[in-house]
Amino acid sequence: MALSQLKGSEVKITPNERENKYKVGDYVYIEQSQSDPFVIRRIEELQKTAQGNVAAKVVNFYRGRDIPNSLTHLADKHANDLAEEMNVDATFSEVEKHQLRHRELFRSGQIETVNASLIRGKCSVRILSEAEDLRDYMNDKDVFFYTLIYDPTQKTLLADKGEIRLGKNYQCENIPSLLADPKSDPKFEEDLEEQVWEPNKISAEQIERFICLSRSVGTFARALDKPSTIKLGLVDAASLASRDCTLLSAYRTIHEANYDFTKACEALTPNTSSKPGEVNVGPKFFRDEFEDWSKSEVQLFEEGNQKFQKEFNAIRDNLLPWKELPSIIEFYYMWKTSDRCVDQKKRKMTEKEQKLKNVFIPPYNKPSKLCLKENEMPEKLLNRPCEGCCTYESASWYPWGPERYNCRLCGICWSYWKKYGGLQLPHTTRKNILSRDGKTFRNSPMNPKAISDKKHGAKARQPGFYLKTTILTKLMRRVCKDQLPRRSGALSPFKNLEIDGIKEICQKRLAEKPKAGEMRKRNFEKINSVLPRLHKAINSNVYDKKDVQYKPTQRKRFNSKGEECPDFFMKAHSSLRKLREDLSCDIKRFARRPNILIRTTDRAGSGGPSGPNRSEPIEAMDTSEN
Numbered sequence: 159m160a161l162s163q164l165k166g167s168e169v170k171i172t173p174n175e176r177e178n179k180y181k182v183g184d185y186v187y188i189e190q191s192q193s194d195p196f197v198i199r200r201i202e203e204l205q206k207t208a209q210g211n212v213a214a215k216v217v218n219f220y221r222g223r224d225i226p227n228s229l230t231h232l233a234d235k236h237a238n239d240l241a242e243e244m245n246v247d248a249t250f251s252e253v254e255k256h257q258l259r260h261r262e263l264f265r266s267g268q269i270e271t272v273n274a275s276l277i278r279g280k281c282s283v284r285i286l287s288e289a290e291d292l293r294d295y296m297n298d299k300d301v302f303f304y305t306l307i308y309d310p311t312q313k314t315l316l317a318d319k320g321e322i323r324l325g326k327n328y329q330c331e332n333i334p335s336l337l338a339d340p341k342s343d344p345k346f347e348e349d350l351e352e353q354v355w356e357p358n359k360i361s362a363e364q365i366e367r368f369i370c371l372s373r374s375v376g377t378f379a380r381a382l383d384k385p386s387t388i389k390l391g392l393v394d395a396a397s398l399a400s401r402d403c404t405l406l407s408a409y410r411t412i413h414e415a416n417y418d419f420t421k422a423c424e425a426l427t428p429n430t431s432s433k434p435g436e437v438n439v440g441p442k443f444f445r446d447e448f449e450d451w452s453k454s455e456v457q458l459f460e461e462g463n464q465k466f467q468k469e470f471n472a473i474r475d476n477l478l479p480w481k482e483l484p485s486i487i488e489f490y491y492m493w494k495t496s497d498r499c500v501d502q503k504k505r506k507m508t509e510k511e512q513k514l515k516n517v518f519i520p521p522y523n524k525p526s527k528l529c530l531k532e533n534e535m536p537e538k539l540l541n542r543p544c545e546g547c548c549t550y551e552s553a554s555w556y557p558w559g560p561e562r563y564n565c566r567l568c569g570i571c572w573s574y575w576k577k578y579g580g581l582q583l584p585h586t587t588r589k590n591i592l593s594r595d596g597k598t599f600r601n602s603p604m605n606p607k608a609i610s611d612k613k614h615g616a617k618a619r620q621p622g623f624y625l626k627t628t629i630l631t632k633l634m635r636r637v638c639k640d641q642l643p644r645r646s647g648a649l650s651p652f653k654n655l656e657i658d659g660i661k662e663i664c665q666k667r668l669a670e671k672p673k674a675g676e677m678r679k680r681n682f683e684k685i686n687s688v689l690p691r692l693h694k695a696i697n698s699n700v701y702d703k704k705d706v707q708y709k710p711t712q713r714k715r716f717n718s719k720g721e722e723c724p725d726f727f728m729k730a731h732s733s734l735r736k737l738r739e740d741l742s743c744d745i746k747r748f749a750r751r752p753n754i755l756i757r758t759t760d761r762a763g764s765g766g767p768s769g770p771n772r773s774e775p776i777e778a779m780d781t782s783e784n
Contacts, residue, residue: 177280180204180214181516185302187278187577188216192526193558195221195579196278198263198302204274204514212274212517219283220264220308221579225315229308232315236306237262244292252584254296260578261295264308264315277519281577300577355409359417365409368422372408373399375426379443403446447485448492455481459489460502530555538564546571546581548591633675634664692737 180186180201187196199216207213222233237259241247246255263283281300295301306315376399415421427441451459455478462473470486478486493499535555543550545558545565552568558575559565567575574582583591635642641660647653667674730738 178521179516179518180274180277180280185219185281185283186216187281188272188276189278189576190276192528195576198281198283199272200283202269204517206514212514213271214274214277215269215271218266218268218270218310219302219304220266220310222259222262222264223579225264225308226313229313229315233264233306236315236317240286240305243288246292250292253582253587254293256580256584256587257578257582258292258296260580261302263302263304264306265304266308266310268310274517274519278522355413356417360412360419364419365412368412368419369405369408371423372404372411372426375441376404376443379441382441383443398445398449399443401446401448403444403449407444446492447489448496451489456493456498459486459493460498463490526556528556530557535566539566542566543592544568544571545588546574547583548588630661630664633668634660636677637664637667637674689733689737693733696737 182201182204184201186199186201188199189196198219198221199214200219201214201216203215205213205215222230225233241255246258250258265283279300281302282298283302283304286303286305295303306317308315380399411425412419412422415425425442458477459473462477466472466476468490470483470490474481474483474486531554532552539555539557542564544552544555544567546567547570549568552570554569554572556567556569556572557565558567558572571582574580581588638660641663642655647655
């Protein structure tokens with residue numbers, strides 16, 4: 159091909175190549191786990207690592223299932239308000255409302271770095287506008303929207319809109335009233351400003367000489383100051399003597415000396431020793447904020463400047479709370495002209511050149527390790543329908559949910575689950591599909607065996623369990639009561655017992671007395687013989703008729719086959735209910751101990767039927783056999 163033809167030709171990019179080409183600003187699916195849904199991220203940077211791999215710095219987006227339960231009610235309330243504003247209830251079906259919740263995301267400012275090989279495709283995320291139709295998100299694939307911002311550190315949900323700044327943090331409060339005569343303000347009588355320099359008081363030549371002298375004295379003073387030489391080094395400490403702080407201090411010293419050159423020179427090297435032999439402090443020198451800050455504080459400031467830019471309040475609140483705001487601002491403008499800032503800018507430019515503008519990632523076509531064919535399914539999953547669409551026919555199946563529930567998804571529902579983080583149909587729709595006869599959502603016949611095993615589509619409950627006591631343990635409880643610490647053992651459940659020794663003692667006692675472990679049946683009196691005694695004890699006339707008998711009221715019940723069930727319940731007679739009202743003892747407490755003696759208290763003067771000073775013992779009997 160000729161060179162002219164090559165110049166005129168254009169390189170065509172196929173749609174597949176365009177889909178697999180990722181650049182900064184794209185919204186992508188990232189797979190963190192094979193069983194969990196994809197997470198949605200926005201690419202901020204693409205970098206090439208030293209190992210030759212591509213790393214992507216991404217911004218996190220969260221689904222509704224990812225936010226904590228404490229914020230779920232706020233998200234639901236906002237979604238309900240949004241649905242009411244856009245008239246979703248009238249225009250959307252239950253299935254569409256269910257699927258619309260899967261399209262909502264929550265943006266955050268959290269940034270993380272992931273391997274680009276985990277990217278599984280592109281998607282689109284937009285902030286929801288009131289002018290848009292929500293049905294557009296349902297018709298388009300891989301389209302999401304967000305309206306709230308989630309902060310994972312502060313655990314807050316806020317609207318992504320400009321807020322009106324009202325309150326004491328933004329407006330001035332307690333504004334004084336306007337003075338009728340401004341001259342009556344006492345502030346006019348005070349000196350609001352202080353003069354720090356008067357021109358034409360000293361010659362320019364003397365000023366230059368004093369400034370040169372101040373820089374020399376400052377260099378010598380820093381050489382004598384050990385902290386300065388250790389922190390910065392002698393050369394760097396000497397170079398700081400020519401900064402603006404030395405110039406300003408020189409003008410201030412001249413002004414304080416009343417523009418007398420001799421007195422100003424004496425002020426640079428004051429004599430602080432009041433007596434002969436005392437050590438002199440030495441020459442004066444002045445530090446600015448750039449020299450005063452330690453290396454760790456400078457690193458914190460640079461980190462805050464990179465994160466918050468020129469938000470000095472945020473830098474102070476998050477990284478340097480012990481610094482004053484004017485000090486941070488002054489340091490910033492000194493730091494901008496320093497070599498550290500210049501080196502940082504060069505380093506950023508180098509990193510920017512190394513960043514990739516776009517990267518081509520081939521499509522991920524490897525089958526999932528969780529994919530199972532029909533002949534590979536375990537027996538416990540063969541008779542179960544798809545949890546997403548209730549079908550029994552699919553080319554591939556995927557286990558879904560906790561293993562103990564034995565749930566599975568078909569191939570289409572699995573793809574929906576991975577992208578949107580939910581099932582295609584709501585719970586009520588799936589339940590109705592399983593409960594009716596005929597065809598499923600995919601027009602495939604229902605499995606009659608599964609319907610017979612699960613009545614009305616209800617999931618089978620997990621079998622319960624209980625701890626069954628052995629016969630030897632029961633015998634040990636009766637024969638070796640003195641060896642078992644019942645109450646103390648309950649208070650200390652992890653205390654070890656010498657069970658082998660207790661077993662030997664139990665066997666010896668049973669050999670000596672074989673009937674020691676027999677259970678004796680307790681015989682209780684009938685209720686008909688107890689009631690007259692109880693009424694007589696409390697002087698009640700309710701139970702006067704001797705032919706009245708207490709009989710349980712039986713209610714016939716029938717099972718699904720039409721057979722009569724033998725169960726019944728106890729119904730108290732009206733006389734017994736009256737007796738319970740007359741008794742003043744704690745019936746619930748004594749019902750658990752039916753063999754103890756209870757006493758009725760004196761009910762005289764309380765309107766009760768009992769006579770004065772009546773305190774005869776009454777035997778509480780067990781009525782369960784009647």
